[in-house]
Amino acid sequence: MASRRKSVMWISGYVLSILSAGALLGWFAYFIAVPLVVFHVSPSHINWGVVAGLTAVSMIVVTAGAGLMRNRRLVATTLILAGLASVISGLKSGDLDTIHRFASQI
């Protein structure tokens, strides 16, 4: 039973990771590749904050998949990537200014 449970969790984690990786590629295609290549949009017009935020969300889903596979290093690595994407999203979305406005008041 234990090995069956383990294999079910491993397969679920594998499927979840594949799906979220696919979603990640989809985000990049929709928000970056298609606008740049097909519609010749200037990179400055791409909302990089949204791209980074969606990347963070996707990486967290990958983390869940890795967690189901009981792979600690993969979990930590994807979490760090998700965190960095989240930080980039925050920087691009003007979080520094917003936080500064609140933190500089009494």
Added chain:
Amino acid sequence: MPDFQAPGPESKIQNPKSEIVCPQSPGLESKIQNPKPKITSSLTPDPGPRIPDKWLAFAITAGIGTVAFVLLVLFEKLAWWKVLVYAWLPTVVIVFLFTLFLKRRIAPFRIAQILSAVIINGYIVSYIQKEIIYSGFLKSVPQFILNCYGGPLAVYACPIGSTQQMVGMKSIPWLALGVFIVAGAFVGRAACAWTCPFGMWQDLLYKTGFKGQGAKGAKKRWVTFAVIALVTAVVAALAAFVVKGQWLKFFGFGWLPFNAAVLYVTIRGKFDIPQRLWLGGFAASLGLAVLVWTKLGPSFGVVTAAVGMMLLGLSGRWFAAAVAAIAAFLIAFFAKAAIGPLSGPVLGVVLAAVGFGLVLVLDVLAKVSLPSTFLKYGYLFLVAGVASFLTIEPWFCKLCPQGTLGAGIPLVLWDPVNALRGLVGWLYWVKISILLLVIVGAMAIKRPFCRLVCPIGAVYSVFNKGSLLKLTLDREQCKDCGLCRKVCPMNIEPTCGQNQLECIRCGECVTACPKSCLRFRV
């Protein structure tokens, strides 16, 4: 022969080698007593070379603190002699005096704690510049741990304060979340041990002399009580003198209840938090909070939720049921509430019965409880999350005892603009009461705020299971001597799980283990 038996029919993980019984974290069981293993071995901790001498710690702290001050002052373009006289000298003297009272050897994480406290509260130059608080670039950068950005010494932004402000603006706090995720993914909850000044204060408070047993211990406790009563009387008198009068408030509502609580600790000695959180009491407090919110406003509602979750969730089920019933009746009666055709005392009786029944159904019939440490997830979600989202106010900040200690009290006493004292209202005294409660609690209980309330600890704790840094145990070598449990500042049993939600990765167990069974690995 087993030297320890945990009472009750609850689910357990049985360590095959030893007789220590580990409690399962979440469960539906009715009771779990604190499974404190007896120390049966004569093994003694080997201090070893891993613990630096306290003067080495002083040198490192003063040295790196000096670099931090110089960088900060270069950034602010101030005269070096002002920094030397007003910032560097007082800081080094304070750290020196602190070092004098330390034991000969000091754990590495203590050095990091002191260093972190100095760096993130390093804006002593505010007194030179006559600025109330620092407002440079660094104030927009969230730090890793709890430290109020409203304090006159604070250099960085508090991550939970920033998160609440963004949540109140109905936007996703990407930057603060990223900081949480990156730090948590690398080292789990280590930031709580190595960098949190409020954790350091709680560790220090726990070292106050309430630990002794027997006649000698009792005498020591009474001496400690006398010293605390005297010192707090002087502090209260000074505070009353500074803010011109208010003697009754400072002594009647501050000194007296605080020392009554200290007296309780003096008589009882050190103890631990209840192991289980009763969901009946928890639900009753939230129901009361909703009732109070709709009838008396959000401010009273959030305070009811914050204080009630603690009191009713951790208290016994019959006490919780009685309090819920009485409070529901009083609120319905005095707030002149009406629900449909019901009003006045009739509604009061109905609500009291509902509150009483709810607690009994959840606690007695369904026997639903959670580990009490899960309370902090309630604070994270309900007080810092939902209440902030609905009212556009940072509600955790408004009640945070660290904020009171680091910002509320210093700003009101200093009051450089002669306006802050006029803003003191009922909520300020609620904050002071919560701070006093935490101070007394920390004298008797190991890190009560970190274990029960801190929302930042709640966020980091979920990363413990998957962080790069992990704690490992060599079961073959472990003799179950119990020393790791004894030295743990969070009162957990490292042999029952090396990456538990409550582990703050301080390394005390690693240092204390005489067989070096516990190790940090990546």
